[in-house]
Amino acid sequence: MKKILEKFTLLSFLIMLGLTSWSQDKTAAGKVVDPSGLPVSKATILVKGTKAGTSTNEMGMFTLTVPASAKTIVVSSVGFETKEVSIATGMMNIVLDASSSKLDEVVVVGYGVQKVTKVSGAVATVKGSDIEKLKPVRAEDALQGRASGVTVVSNGSPGAKPTVLVRGIPSYTGTDPVVVVDGAIQSLDDFNAINPADIESVNVLKDAATTAIYGVKGGNGVIVVTTKSGRKNQKTEITYNGNYAMQEVMNQIGVLNASEYAAIVNEGSVTSGGSLVFPNLSGLGVGTNWQDQIFKQAPLQSHTVAARGGSEKMSYFLSGGYLAQAGIVGGGEKSFFNRINATSNLIFDLTSKLKFITNTTYTNIKGAGVPENTINSVISNALNFDPTLPVLNNTPNTYGKYSTSKYILSEIINPLTQLEDTYNKNNTSKLYGKLELQYDLLKNLKLSSRFGYTNTDVTGKNFTPLSFYGVSHINSTMNADGTPKPGSHNSVYEYKTNYFNYTFENFANYNFKVGKNHNFETVAGFSMARVTGNSLNGSRQDVPFNSWSFADISSATGIATLSGIDLGSYQYERRNLSYFGRVDYDFNDKYLVSGTLRRDGSFAFGDNNKFANFFSGSLGWVVTQEDFFKVDFIDYLKVRGSYGVTGNENVNPQYQRISTLLYAYGLGQNAGYSFGNEPTSVGATIASFKNDDLKWEEQAQLNAGFDIRFFNNKFSFSGDYFRKDISGLLFTPTLSLYLGTASLPTANIGTTKTSGVDMNLGYTDQLSKNFRISTNITFTKATNLVTETNNGLITGGGYGIPYQSVTRFEKDKAPGYFYGFKTDGLFQSQADVAKHASQPGAQAGDIRYVDINGDGKIDGDDRTDIGNPFPDFTMGWNLSLEYKGFDFNSFVYASVGNEVYRAYERNLAMTNKFRSVLGRWTGSGSTNEATNPRYSFIDANNNTRVSDRYVEDGSFIKIKNLQLGYNFSSAALRKANISKLRIYAQARNAFTFTKYTGFDPEISGGIFDTGIDRGAYPQARSFAIGLDLKF
């Protein structure tokens, strides 16, 4: 404190000195240009060591009166390297280099910003300009391949949430990173409401050093989103960005045509002892490929108008956005995502010391969807439906527009009828933002009080009409003449849900120097957070006219059915209280030390563990700052290391619940008893144990990395190795049976280990006056292993009827791995069958399964690890070229080693088959591929059991973005005050290189559903044109 006062005095003295020596001034004048010679306007010119300065005009010119003693001016401008220039007499020509080096860049970390050079943790940054290039619907898609250490599995469905993993899979649940928008805590789900065009930058905090300040929320990484804001004294700048794209499906899956189908069905029937189903194959032709029928070309458009600027006392950023994406499955009528955004980010200087910041965004989303990635998805039906049928219903006097099958009587229906009968809509209104006060108590001590909030209202409606899928189809609720079947009703379901979350944070930032070289930046504060949700829903039968137009609870006439509750509600609330602090120290920008502490209280923790402490520490050494370091071509080298502990709060309170149920399904906690012939008496009992020791999942993470820049900052490279040890995963403990049958509490039992490498290589150069290149390659690798589960395992995603489970979370395995039988070719003869371990039902042509445990029989115990849906590593390659007015951008993303489980093949007798069946086993020696067993209706060997027959390598390389733009530059434009006019053409997902035979090897979902392709919504290929305008 004393030092500061001293500095104050000194500064005042200097200013006084400056004022009293005005008579000895001289003039500095010049022109500031960029490397291509174009003038740089609004560049700041300061006399070194003072606040005296000016800025350049439109022509890059400036004139500044400086004290005679002044020797140097400092020239700076956004996007350029700051340059110190000796004051010369006459016109100085100052060329600014584009800021290829990132030395001046800052990253937004928890409760503050840090210069990149001072960061000793692991942070990945994606700039707004990169997001603008991709123009994604959701901003996370821009992180894919651009932020090293982040794995994004995109989702093809309009507006749907992708899988986002920051540095691997620590847990079987709750792997979403926390999202912080301008300091306000949100979730990954909230990305649906953010207009990517409003984003200034995204920083992904990856290691414990950077995430520990978020404590129990930081375990899965933190995505820090900074939206745009205005600058003081900035002339109003208005931008318009428009983009119009046409989307289409990239490929089709090979299914049989009508003739092939009929032939194979005949074969299946005959080999199983039946007669020919299609006695006459001629005239069937190719029939209908239902994929042609369901996939449509669908438009995607986005428009954003934004204004930013500022006056002496305030600055603003205003933005309005509209986005409309129609789905390629069924077209825009049945699946769409329409979003309207309005954002206003305002900063006011209330006094010279008190600043008020208010960010407000209103978003409205309207959407509708079709069944996807389930056994009854539209795509699954399109792939498996009978190809011999015409598209339209040509049976006279029967209900329905589209054809029905007389052979497929359950599960599978005409996908067009399904689309027609799919009626739903949802409407989300979201208001989010923050209110923040910043008070400069001292020059270096700033107090901040911030209230971040998100209010979301979702209303929605589904209508299930009476439907006709065929005369004997079990899902038909109508007769062929359109009359309802007895006991069948249509129904409408409506829901209204409100979510309200807030975070109230108060903290102080205090930065000071001790001596000349000891720099401290500190922050301390506390935070209160509350997350609430409540919902009311209901359904009613008998909508008039069986029509969507009248589908509303108010117009429906049905009365409650006997069995079902037709009203429901739920509510939940989560609360956290946290204290945090961080000290960043550096010695002369050379030695960096940082320490973070966070104390977290959560409503969800057991009474004995209400608070958790998290800490981290990091060290950095900027080697190039050392005098002894003299390697010419290396401009910057920093070595970093960090270690710390963060948490994951995905627990729920465990208390002694009272059950008064007559029967508790699946648990045996019923408490009723039927005395005599009386109605059953309601009893009560304690149905669950409490666990007052419940706590958080704990992640200890070690990070070691380095950043290097060389050849005049043209090349940059960052590499990080990390290792995470996660403990306290929730599993059900094994407790003494004599405790009774109340449901066991969950306890912190499981552990996992994750390690990996993130790398980022960049190259930026001005190759000639007109040619500029910028390219970037990222590499992300994470290896996950479950190390303890208390002998338990969690079975996850599966498919089919009957349901077969595929993925598991189990000790000594990768999380979410595929579990099933290993195949070993086909039995070529009955002798082969006899030689092999006993495999009930097997005959020649059937799949031979491996006797993993060697007990001489093939049974459930022989199932094993047959694949991993998560990639071994992913890479992204971004390339930008600028030549005169032209700019070109491409982005390529590769995912290697991810496997896909093909679960969309139904394999019922009369469903359509896939082209691989044409290569089926037809006799000894015909084939030994386990994917091609003999074909028969009767499958005694159960060739369709979960096995590696359905596992495919889903590695892919996708050209995610190709963009070619042109910047118009002419006097006429300048005269019209248009500072930028750019048009471009863009192709998204132009090509995918993969061996996967399905639509799209990117199958997003939770840990247990990623990689299971039940007919997932493929990502669309789209071609777009766009316009960027700036006034």
Place this chain on the structure above:
Amino acid sequence: MKNIQFIITMSALLFFGAACTKFVAYDPQEDYQITANDYLKTADDFNKMAIGVYSPLQWLYANPVIGDVASDNAVSGGENATDVVGLQQIDDYQINSNNFYFSEAWKSCYEGINRANYLHENKAKLEFTGKEALFGEVYFLRAYYYFELVRMFGDVPLFAEKRLTATDSRKFARAPKADVYKQIELDLNNAIKVLPAVNTQKGRVTKYAAQALLGKVLLYQNKFDAAAAMLENVVNGPFQLVTNFGDIFLQSGENGPESVFEIQYSNISPFYDWSNPGRGQGNLAVQMCGVRNLAGTSPYGQGWSINLPTKELANAYAAGDKRKAVTILDIEAYKTANPAFNISYLVAPYKNTGLYNQKYHPRKGETSGQVELNYLNNYRTIRYADVLLMAAEANNRATTPNDTKAQGYLNRVRERAFGNKLQNITSTGAALKQAIWDERRLELAMEGDRFFDLVRTGLAATKITGFKANKNEVFPIPQQEVDISGLTQNTGY
């Protein structure tokens, strides 16, 4: 100055933060969840909790089946060697500790005990009318559960103070049988003091039920003098033998004049959960013992051909014993005798004896919902005839035997069975004892006590094929419990 300002500000911030610690406290009431904290505040809460103590009785549906299958009365039956594996192993005396039926019985009894204990530990919370009598029921039930455990497994973990919590896991070792019996006697004596002689609600525990159970418990410990005295109360109670033996096992005979205690089942609240088939209000044991694929217009429903009476049991009935036809359904004979019913059925595919348990055979119209799971048949736990036979045995084996009394009680049962006094027993001493034991088998066959009677009387090894003395007197402790709680296993398992 600035320093002070800074310190004040920071202190204020921290103080404010600290004051909010209760911000993260959680009460499940916020989520409208009823918890233990909200309960046992009214008499109704206590009543409901007491009803909850009854529920696990219903889950013990398989215990009577075990009692006969393990004995010379019945075979396991079923579809094949892998159907109802646990029962097959019991029947074949290939008993191991991984047996579904044992672990279910173990868990159900301990659930009942924990439920009873919870009321016991909270007994002082509230005073209300009828409280003592209600706790009489609770203590009876706890005694019942411990008695089931002790006669099946011998030494078992014993706790009677409180409902165990998760932290009590692995804390208990097996308590000596004698201690368990002591607790059972204590509970029953306490229950007898407070229970009413009659309970208006049928199926609720009465003083007589407690006395009868205590008599049985004493008999199992060879405390014949005490047993005789205790059972005398029930013998002189308001019970009578139902004239027509078969009527006892009809729906109309439930909770009848001969009933001392019955576990209540009902089809009123249909149950559909196949994954926990015994946990509804219906009696699954009934479905188990039915004839497979039985069709026709007879009153019988079809079942799974499990728990089939042996021919040896059938042959044990003397001519003229009316109990034979009530106990055993010879389906082929029945079919021949009733051509009008147009009966067809599938011969029991495994261990067929041609005989079925008539007492608990499924009957049409007595189930609902998922038909297999909801048979209404009560399990006749203690009948007056049983009490008479126990009293007869106790008097015969007392320090000062009273064979006259014993004969009298025994012959009341026999007279009902034969409809005359011609079959009355006149022997005394050991011969009378044997006669009483034989009578127990015939009277109570397929009612679940045979195995335990044979063990109790030391006859198991001679009567049961495969029974190994000094091993099979008790069943193995469930392996899971041995593994988790480190309990010792019974000898030989």
